[in-house]
Amino acid sequence: MSWTFLGLQTALSGILAQQRAMDATAHNIANAQTPGYRRQEAVLTADRPWPPPGQLAGIGMGQYGTGVQVATVRRAQDQFLDLHARLLDAQLGAYSATSDTLHEVEGIVAQQSGSDLGTLLDQFWNGWQEVSIHPEDTAIRVTLREQALTLTSAFRDTVTRLRDSQAGIDRVIEGRVQEINNMAAEVAQLNGQITAVRAEGNQPNDLLDRRDNLLSQLSKTVGATTLITTDGNIIVNVGGRPLVEGVESFAMQSPLGAGGHVDVQWADGTAVNISNGELAGLLQARDSTIPDYLAQLDAIASGLINRVNALHQAGYGLNNSTGVSFLAGTSAADISVDPAILADPQAIAAATAPDAPGDGGNALAIARVRDEILVGSQTLGQAFRTLVSQVGSAAAGAKVRAESADFARQQVNEQQQSLYGVSLDEEMTNMLQFQHAYNASARVLTTLDEMVKTIIEQMGAR
């Protein structure tokens, strides 16, 4: 036993469902180029058939279909792929930060051969050679003094620039901590909204997109890891402590620490344990890599100061002065030419004995410091070249790691794009399907209308 207007309702459900599906298509096309957007689709299911089981059993010829409904608007998602992508984001963040910093450090320590510390050191030794063969010539002493001034200021300049680089990292860290706090607060807020929308039985697709973007950013910045709870909420952890838990976020701070650099701490003052992401790369460069290079520069500078001064103090100047230092300072940061030498180049102790203006023996002894083993098992020049080579290898290694992390991330990105991205061709095809289905449903409606009209008008006329 059928019901006159059931068909009209069924056709209407078709019209409405195709409209909803078309809406999803329109949303996809509109967002085809939106970063982080994930394709949505209306999931159509057949409406509950009539009659329901148990009622009016046995009187009809089975169940009638009653049309179609939109069960949900589904968002393309693969949680495993997303997790993997965030892990790669964290690695990429760390390696890129290391690579960028080392690139900068390389430019500071390992300048073009020809203007670097190693070349200036060679010129300094050659200056002593020149004095050793022209010990009476004041002009040549002045030249040596100028070479020494250039060399010592290059040491200090290198230290200053490395420290500037550390200070630059501090500024970046402060900015990143602020961004992390903002992002954490937004994730907490989104968690609340997502729970609320779900409680109403709806899919918060675009909120999820936004949250996924933030999680990816947090992984990249600070190596945040995520846990999905059974109720679909997300816990964001950094170094084993929660950054976001449900609707609550926990702020970080970046106060100035004991070493003159900013520390990254939780609000209660404990250090944030950062082992991945951009901040890990920056902290590693600031606290380990650059200090190591600075220490090596200091070893070279103090080796130079101590050895040259020991020899120089034993020698005699043109003015018979003795016991005078040639260099002042104790490290690469404060190495300079001794004020006595600046005041009078005659005080340069080229001679091994007094009253011997033609004696360049002490100058030659100082020139030969070039080949003395003074830093570990190396000469000063070798120690500097080792440092350059170390910086170069570290920069090259970091670049390779950053590139391969980037490549791996690209691969996963491609998979994500393949899965989540909008294909205009596909949307066009869907659009045609929905359009035809809509038209067909409408045709069913008008046909049914005509059928009812037949009953009402032709039967009623009689």
Next chain:
Amino acid sequence: MRVTTSMIAGNLIARLAQTTERIYQLQGQIASGKRVLRPSDDPTAAARARSLHSDLAQIGRYADNVSYATNLLQDLDGTLSAIANVVRDARDIAVQAANPTLTQNQPVALAAQVDQLIGRLVSLGNTQRDGRYIFAGHRTLTQPFAASGSPPPPIAYSGDSGQMQIEVAQGETVVANITGDTLFNAGGAANPALDDLFTTLTHLRDEILAGDANAVSARLADLDAHLSRVLELRAEVGGRVNRLQLSADRLDNMRISLSEMASKAEDADLARAVVDLQTQQNIYQATAASAAQIGQLTLLDFLR
């Protein structure tokens, strides 16, 4: 694989960026002539090149030192030759004066010639180069020989026995001077049994004036001893110059081979870089052209 619209664009951008980076690197190589612009381009080659450049700087210094020492020693040789000639002249005068059949005026004239020779010797002993006295040892700013009294003036040496050491290879020096005490046997520095050259000549003059032919003949032996010492010193200086010539050749060879090694380590192979650049440009053009052809096509173009 499901290929989405943004994948096509993203892929295109990544490929073009890759090719552009490669072109940028190759252009850098061609413009600078260097394959290794930063140590990270090739850490091993960069370290090697820097080490070689440091060695080249040292070798260049040694080459300069060798050429300076050679100049000094060649000048010195000239001065020694002049001194040897003075001693020979003195010897000729002594041979003449030893002849017992001299006329009345001859001894006075010969003695005057010896005096002139002494003056010439003092002036040669005080030879300066670039404002320094070359026979003064380390006391190069003080005139080493001066008559300190009159007459007869003994000529005292006020220099020292300092050697001028010039480094010509790592740990290897050459002595680029001869001190006045050795040269003139001042204070018996070379031969304690012999007077200094000035005193010998002063004695000779006095003996000629005294007409003591036997004493003059006996003086010939002293003059021969002086002459042979000066000639030995000349030979020694010549030996040093020869040794320096060998050093110069060796340094030159080292410089050439080290430069070649440095070039191999860091210089760009231009022919290859240019060919690579052409290849990358072709790739870039092909990528861009294919993008221009297919990039605009979607199903939309066929739906009406």
